[in-house]
Amino acid sequence: MSVIAVSRDDCTKCGVCVNVCPAFIISMEKGDYPLVTEDKEKRCMRCGHCEVFCPFDALKVDFKGDYPANFNPRALDIKPDQFGKFMQSRRSIRQFRKKPVDPRVLDDVMETVRFAPTAANRQKVHYIVIMDTEKVRRISALAIEWMQKVMSEQPDHPYADIFNGMIEAYDQGIDLVCRNAPHIIFAAVPTNNPFAVTDAAIALTWFELVAKAYGVGSCWLGTLKLAAEEYLPIQEELHIPKGYLPNYALIFGLPKLRSKGVPKRDPLSVEYI
Ligand SMILES: Cc1cc2nc3c(=O)[nH]c(=O)nc-3n(C[C@H](O)[C@H](O)[C@H](O)COP(=O)(O)O)c2cc1C
Ligand code: SF4
Ligand code: SF4
Numbered sequence: 001m002s003v004i005a006v007s008r009d010d011c012t013k014c015g016v017c018v019n020v021c022p023a024f025i026i027s028m029e030k031g032d033y034p035l036v037t038e039d040k041e042k043r044c045m046r047c048g049h050c051e052v053f054c055p056f057d058a059l060k061v062d063f064k065g066d067y068p069a070n071f072n073p074r075a076l077d078i079k080p081d082q083f084g085k086f087m088q089s090r091r092s093i094r095q096f097r098k099k100p101v102d103p104r105v106l107d108d109v110m111e112t113v114r115f116a117p118t119a120a121n122r123q124k125v126h127y128i129v130i131m132d133t134e135k136v137r138r139i140s141a142l143a144i145e146w147m148q149k150v151m152s153e154q155p156d157h158p159y160a161d162i163f164n165g166m167i168e169a170y171d172q173g174i175d176l177v178c179r180n181a182p183h184i185i186f187a188a189v190p191t192n193n194p195f196a197v198t199d200a201a202i203a204l205t206w207f208e209l210v211a212k213a214y215g216v217g218s219c220w221l222g223t224l225k226l227a228a229e230e231y232l233p234i235q236e237e238l239h240i241p242k243g244y245l246p247n248y249a250l251i252f253g254l255p256k257l258r259s260k261g262v263p264k265r266d267p268l269s270v271e272y273i
Contacts, residue, residue, distance in 0.1 A: 012058070022049065093218060095257050119195030124199070189247050
């Protein structure tokens, strides 16, 4: 069975599928229907472009995976100006209500995040979502424990000021690591895929934006990323699969405060050449 199945009733031999295939594996001999020869099948990255760009619904891919649970083509009509404002109004949220995020809302968010791009369409990002707030507290405690260890071994660490500040605040009952957030999402990636770190960053960027659309606020956690990458007790707590390392993390929850506008930023540094 080939990775593509072409309906002879519907295919007009327009050649669009041949042109859109990023792996250049679809061929169409003169007058014949498109096909992927057996020797080329391994190069298919399962991107599905041949199927979704076919103007006549004549081609179906034949590999594992499933379509979005909900796909509303009308959502594609979003106005650029509206979308731009939505993006610009994204803010890092660090004050959260106590009320947890509804797991059903999270399911919907993750169902969209599932479609974030990954290099060569590998789709190897593994998510760890901590819904249990007590566990979030444990992660904060472990991150502080790691910082204390780093400070005792490398007092000149480049982030010494930040770590010492977080340790001091923690001693006074203030959690600057996870900001008393109710939940965390980690993206873990395989250690043997050099592109996967970027995949994780893209996936969490999607998470942040999609979550915002559902009224859920989030914030990137650089210090927790460092701690999780280096401190085994955190990785154990997160059940990181073998061959994976935790990458970035976001805290998230229902925002306590609402920002009214968009803050100032530097002018764009760009050269069009
Ligand atoms: C980090 C990263 C690197 C990528 N590099 C390339 C590339 O060098 N050439 C290319 O044609 N596509 C590249 N892509 C696009 C992916 O192949 C594409 O996102 C994936 O096949 C899924 O298709 P989609 O974006 O249409 O969902 C890259 C994507 C990511 C996230
Ligand atoms: S894009 Fe669709 S109609 Fe056109 S050649 Fe490919 S399968 Fe046939
Ligand atoms: S799924 Fe992507 S890579 Fe595979 S045949 Fe279709 S267009 Fe080409």
